[in-house]
Amino acid sequence: MKAELRNKVLLLAVVCALPAFALLHLLAGQVDIQPGEFYDSLVNFNPKNTNHLIAREIRIPRMTMSIIAGGALSIAGLLMQNLFNNPLAGPYVLGINSGSSLFVAFSFMTGIPLLTSDMGTITSALIGAFLFGLIIMSFSYLVKSHISLLLIGLMLGSFTSALVYILQSVSTAEELKAFTMWAMGSLQHVELSQLPLIITLFVLGSLGTLFIVKPMNILVIGEQNAKLLGINIRTVRLIIISITALLTGLITAYCGPIAFVGLAIPNLVRIIFKTQHHGTLLLASALIGGIFLLSCDIIIQVLEEYIHIPINAFTSLVGAPFVVFIVLKRLA
Amino acid sequence: MIEFNNAHIGYNETIISIESLILKKSNVYILAGRNGAGKSTLLKTITKQEKLLNGDILFNGISISNIRENNVAKHLAFVQSTFPKIDFMKVKDFVSLGRAPHTNALGRLHQLDIEKTKKAIKALEIDHLSEKFTSELSDGERQMVAIAKAIAQETDIVLLDEPTAFLDYANKIKVLNLLKKIASEMNKCIILSSHDIDLSIESHCTFIVISRNEKKIHLLKAPINKTEVLKIAFS
Amino acid sequence: MRFHYIIGILLILSGCGDNSQLDHPASNSDNIEENIPEELIVEYAENFQLQRIDQGYLIEIINPNTGKIEKSFKVRNDEPKRIISLTATLNGMLSILNSTELIVGISDINYIHSPEIRKRFKQGKITEYGDETTYSIEKTISSQANTILYSGFGDEFPNHKKLEKIGFLIIPIYDWRENDPLGKAEWIKLVGILTGKEQEAIALFENVKAQYRETQNLVRNTNSDPTVISGNLIGDIWYAPAGDSYMAKMISDAGGIYKYKDIQGTGSVERSIEQILKDNHETDIWINPGLGTKRQIGKMNPHARHLKAYNNLYCYSTNMNLFWERSAAEPHLVLSDLIHIFHPEIAGANELFFYEKITE
Numbered sequence: 001m002k003a004e005l006r007n008k009v010l011l012l013a014v015v016c017a018l019p020a021f022a023l024l025h026l027l028a029g030q031v032d033i034q035p036g037e038f039y040d041s042l043v044n045f046n047p048k049n050t051n052h053l054i055a056r057e058i059r060i061p062r063m064t065m066s067i068i069a070g071g072a073l074s075i076a077g078l079l080m081q082n083l084f085n086n087p088l089a090g091p092y093v094l095g096i097n098s099g100s101s102l103f104v105a106f107s108f109m110t111g112i113p114l115l116t117s118d119m120g121t122i123t124s125a126l127i128g129a130f131l132f133g134l135i136i137m138s139f140s141y142l143v144k145s146h147i148s149l150l151l152i153g154l155m156l157g158s159f160t161s162a163l164v165y166i167l168q169s170v171s172t173a174e175e176l177k178a179f180t181m182w183a184m185g186s187l188q189h190v191e192l193s194q195l196p197l198i199i200t201l202f203v204l205g206s207l208g209t210l211f212i213v214k215p216m217n218i219l220v221i222g223e224q225n226a227k228l229l230g231i232n233i234r235t236v237r238l239i240i241i242s243i244t245a246l247l248t249g250l251i252t253a254y255c256g257p258i259a260f261v262g263l264a265i266p267n268l269v270r271i272i273f274k275t276q277h278h279g280t281l282l283l284a285s286a287l288i289g290g291i292f293l294l295s296c297d298i299i300i301q302v303l304e305e306y307i308h309i310p311i312n313a314f315t316s317l318v319g320a321p322f323v324v325f326i327v328l329k330r331l332a
Numbered sequence: 333m334i335e336f337n338n339a340h341i342g343y344n345e346t347i348i349s350i351e352s353l354i355l356k357k358s359n360v361y362i363l364a365g366r367n368g369a370g371k372s373t374l375l376k377t378i379t380k381q382e383k384l385l386n387g388d389i390l391f392n393g394i395s396i397s398n399i400r401e402n403n404v405a406k407h408l409a410f411v412q413s414t415f416p417k418i419d420f421m422k423v424k425d426f427v428s429l430g431r432a433p434h435t436n437a438l439g440r441l442h443q444l445d446i447e448k449t450k451k452a453i454k455a456l457e458i459d460h461l462s463e464k465f466t467s468e469l470s471d472g473e474r475q476m477v478a479i480a481k482a483i484a485q486e487t488d489i490v491l492l493d494e495p496t497a498f499l500d501y502a503n504k505i506k507v508l509n510l511l512k513k514i515a516s517e518m519n520k521c522i523i524l525s526s527h528d529i530d531l532s533i534e535s536h537c538t539f540i541v542i543s544r545n546e547k548k549i550h551l552l553k554a555p556i557n558k559t560e561v562l563k564i565a566f567s
Numbered sequence: 568m569r570f571h572y573i574i575g576i577l578l579i580l581s582g583c584g585d586n587s588q589l590d591h592p593a594s595n596s597d598n599i600e601e602n603i604p605e606e607l608i609v610e611y612a613e614n615f616q617l618q619r620i621d622q623g624y625l626i627e628i629i630n631p632n633t634g635k636i637e638k639s640f641k642v643r644n645d646e647p648k649r650i651i652s653l654t655a656t657l658n659g660m661l662s663i664l665n666s667t668e669l670i671v672g673i674s675d676i677n678y679i680h681s682p683e684i685r686k687r688f689k690q691g692k693i694t695e696y697g698d699e700t701t702y703s704i705e706k707t708i709s710s711q712a713n714t715i716l717y718s719g720f721g722d723e724f725p726n727h728k729k730l731e732k733i734g735f736l737i738i739p740i741y742d743w744r745e746n747d748p749l750g751k752a753e754w755i756k757l758v759g760i761l762t763g764k765e766q767e768a769i770a771l772f773e774n775v776k777a778q779y780r781e782t783q784n785l786v787r788n789t790n791s792d793p794t795v796i797s798g799n800l801i802g803d804i805w806y807a808p809a810g811d812s813y814m815a816k817m818i819s820d821a822g823g824i825y826k827y828k829d830i831q832g833t834g835s836v837e838r839s840i841e842q843i844l845k846d847n848h849e850t851d852i853w854i855n856p857g858l859g860t861k862r863q864i865g866k867m868n869p870h871a872r873h874l875k876a877y878n879n880l881y882c883y884s885t886n887m888n889l890f891w892e893r894s895a896a897e898p899h900l901v902l903s904d905l906i907h908i909f910h911p912e913i914a915g916a917n918e919l920f921f922y923e924k925i926t927e
Contacts, residue, residue, distance in 0.1 A: 228381075
C-alpha cells in the first residue's frame with residue numbers, strides 16, 4: 001500500500017508544481033512585467049500598453065505552448081514505447097514528423113500558392129502529419145508484428161528526409177534559411193488566437209488515451225500475450241497511432257520538431273513512479289513533460305542576455321545524457 | 333475440456349493429424365515428442381495463433397472456428413516459456429493482468445478480481461513475493477508468477493509451453509506438483525509440453541506423445557514405460 | 568536625376584577614350600618616386616591600403632578582425648586580368664567601370680543583375696563557380712582566369728596555396744566589413760587599379776562623395792525625425808545593426824532616429840522579440856526585414872504585426888541583385904532612398920531606387 005500512496009502524493013505534488021512553474025515561466029522574460037499585469041492584459045487589455053501586449057501576445061502563448069508541447073510529446077512518446085515495447089522509442093519513430101517536415105518544406109520551397117498562404121506552414125504540417133498517419137495506419141493493419149511497423153516507420157522517415165534534402169538543394173538561399181529556421185524548433189511562434197484550437201486538439205488527444213489505458217497496461221507483456229488476454233491488437237494499434245499522429249502533428253505544426261522530450265520523459269516517469277499502471281504514467285508524463293519544457297524555457301530566458309540557446313539544443317543537451325543513462329541501466 | 337475431431341495441425345502441411353482425442357478437466361497432460369514434431373505448433377493451434385488446417389477442436393462443446401481470436405482468453409490461458417522482461421512490474425500487478433478478460437474497459441479491479449488474484453498467488457505459493465518487482469526474481473520464481481497469472485484468468489484450460497525448460501531440478505518438480513494440485517483442486521485441464529521425459533514420467537501424468545513419422549499422437553496413461561515413449565517419439 | 572549623373576560619368580569615360588591607350592604616370596616617366604595621385608589615397612576605407620610602386624601599385628588587404636594585413640600584392644599596368652568574381656559588390660563596380668569583359672567567372676547567374684554580365688554569360692564567355700563551399704579547383708585551373716575575388720570571411724580561400732603556385736592572384740574582399748558608407752564605395756579605387764582604370768575610379772568616387780554630402784545636407788534642418796527599426800526575427804532572435812555599423816550610420820545620415828545607435832559594435836545587436844516589442848512598439852518605420860512580402864515575414868515572425876511599423880515597411884529585397892551590385896558603389900542612392908522614406912516632405916528626395924514599400 002505504501003507504494004500506491006507514495007505515487008498519489010507524488011502526483012499531487014506534480015499537479016501543484018505545474019502552475020508554479022508556469023508562473024515562473026511567465027515572469028522569466030527579460031522585460032520586467034508584474035504578475036498582476038498578466039491578469040490585466042487578458043481582462044482589461046490596453047493595446048497601447050507594451051507590457052500588456054508582451055504579456056498577452058508573447059508570454060502567455062509561449063508558456064501555454066511549452067506546457068502543451070511537453071505534455072503532448074511525452075504522451076506520444078509513452079504511447080510509442082508501449083506499442084513497440086521499447087523504452088528507446090520516441091514520438092517520431094513512426095515517421096509522422098517527417099511527413100510534417102516534408103509538407104512544410106514544400107510550402108517554403110516550391111511556392112505553391114495555396115501552401116504559401118498565411119496559414120501555410122501550420123496547415124502544411126498538419127496535412128503532412130495526417131497523411132503519414134494514414135499511411136502508417138494502413139501498414140499497421142497489414143503487418144503482423146510491431147517490429148515490421150517500426151521498420152516501416154523508420155524507412156518512411158529516412159525516405160522523406162532524403163526528399164527534403166533534395167528540395168533544399170534546389171531552393172534559394174532565403175527559402176533554405178526559412179526552412180532551416182523552422183526545423184530548429186521554437187516555442188515562440190504561436191499567437192494567442194491559435195491557442196483555443198491547440199488546446200482543444202491537445203485535450204482531445206489526451207482524453208483519447210483513456211480508452212486504451214487497459215490495453216496499454218497489458219501490452220507490456222508483449223503483443224502475443226496481450227492477444228491471449230483478449231486484447232484486440234489491431235484496434236489498439238490504430239488508436240495508439242492515431243493519437244500519436246494527432247499529438248505529434250499538432251506540436252510539429254506549431255513548434256517544429258522538438259527533440260528528446262518524448263523519449264526521455266516517459267522513461268524518467270517510470271523511474272520515479274516505479275509502476276506500469278498506465279493511467280498514472282500517462283498523467284504523470286503529461287504533467288512532468290510540461291514542467292520539463294517550462295523549466296528548459298525558463299533557463300533559456302534567464303540565460304538570454306548572455307547567450308541564446310535554441311530550445312532543441314537545450315533539450316538535446318539535457319536529454320542525450322539521460323538517454324545514455326537509460327541505455328546503460330538497461331544493459332546492467 | 334478439449335475435444336479433437338479429425339484435427340489437422342501444421343503450418344502449410346499437416347504435421348500432426350488427430351482423429352479423435354478428448355482431454356478432460358482435473359487432469360494434467362504432458363505433451364512429448366522430438367524437436368520439430370509439432371509440440372509448439374499444436375499448442376499454438378489450440379490458442380488460435382496458428383490456423384487449424386482441417387477438422388475441428390471444441391472447447392466445452394464450442395467449435396474453435398466460432399471463437400474470435402480475442403475471445404480465446406475466456407476459454408484458455410497460455411503460459412510462454414520465457415518471461416517478458418519488464419521494469420517496475422510488481423508480482424501482484426502482473427498476476428492481476430490475468431483478470432483482464434473479466435474486467436471492464438478501464439481495467440478496474442473489483443473486489444472479486446483482487447480475491448482471485450490473491451488466490452492464484454496462494455496456489456502457486458508465492459505470497460512472499462507479492463510486492464516484489466518481477467525483474468528482481470529468479471527464473472524459477474518468475475515461472476511461478478507466470479503460472480499464477482494464468483490461474484487468475486480462471487479458465488478451464490491452461491496451456492504451458494516448456495514451463496520447466498529453464499528451471500533447476502528442484503523447481504521442475506515443484507512446478508509439476510503444483511500443476512497437478514491445481515488441476516485437481518480447481519478442476520482444470522492442464523496441458524504442458526516438455527523435453528524432460530524422465531521427470532515427466534515420475535510425475536505420473538498422462539502423456540500425449542507425438543510420433544513425427546506417423547504424424548499421429550498416442551495417449552499414454554500412467555504408469556508410463558519410458559521405452560514405449562521413446563519408441564513412439566523417436567521411431 | 569541619377570540618370571543624368573550616370574550619363575555624365577559615361578561621358579567622362581568616353582571622353583577619356585580607350586583606357587589602355589592612356590599614358591599611365593608610371594610608364595610615362597622614369598621617376599620611380601612619383602607620388603600616387605592625391606585622390607587615390609584611401610580616405611574612408613579601413614580594410615585596404617594603396618602604395619605606388621614601380622610600374623604599378625602595391626595593395627594591402629587588411630583583415631578587419633585582426634587589423635593585420637591579410638594579403639599583400641602588386642598590380643602592374645601591363646598584366647591583363649581575367650577575373651573570377653565571387654562577390655556581387657565587385658561585379659557591380661566592374662560594371663560601373665565598364666570592365667565586365669575582364670570577368671570570366673561568377674558564382675551564380677541567378678544572383679547577377681548587370682545586363683552586361685548576363686549577356687556575356689549567355690554568350691558562354693562566363694562560367695559559374697558556385698560559392699566558396701562548393702568551389703571546384705579543377706574547374707578553376709582549367710579556366711582562363713588569373714585572378715579570384717571573393718568576400719573575405721577570415722579563413723583562407725580553399726586550396727589557395729595550390730592555386731597561387733599556378734599563378735592565381737587570390738584577393739579577399741572586405742568591402743562588406745566597412746562601416747562607413749563612403750568607405751565601402753571607396754573600394755572602387757581597388758577595382759580601378761585592377762582594371763587599369765584608376766582615373767575613372769577616382770572620378771567616380773569623387774562624384775559619389777559629393778553626391779553623398781549633398782544628399783546628406785537635405786536633412787540637416789529637419790524638424791522631426793522618425794524613429795526607425797531595422798532587421799528581422801531569424802528563428803527566435805531579432806538581428807539589428809549595431810550602433811557603429813554601416814546601416815546605423817546610414818539611418819543617422821538620413822535623418823532617422825535608431826533605437827540601438829548607442830550600442831557599440833559594428834556587427835549585429837541581438838534581441839528577443841519581447842525586447843523588440845518593448846523598444847519599438849511605437850517606432851515609425853521598419854526597414855530591411857530581409858523578406859519581400861508580409862506573408863513571408865509573418866511566417867518567420869508571427870508577432871511582427873504588433874509593431875506599428877508593420878504598416879510602414881520597406882525592403883530592398885524585391886530586387887536584391889540590383890541592391891547587392893549597386894548599393895556599395897553608390898551609397899548616395901541608398902541614402903536618398905532612406906531620406907525619401909524617412910522624410911517624404913523633402914522635395915529634393917527622388918523616387919526610390921532600391922527600396923520598395925511592402926504592402927502585402
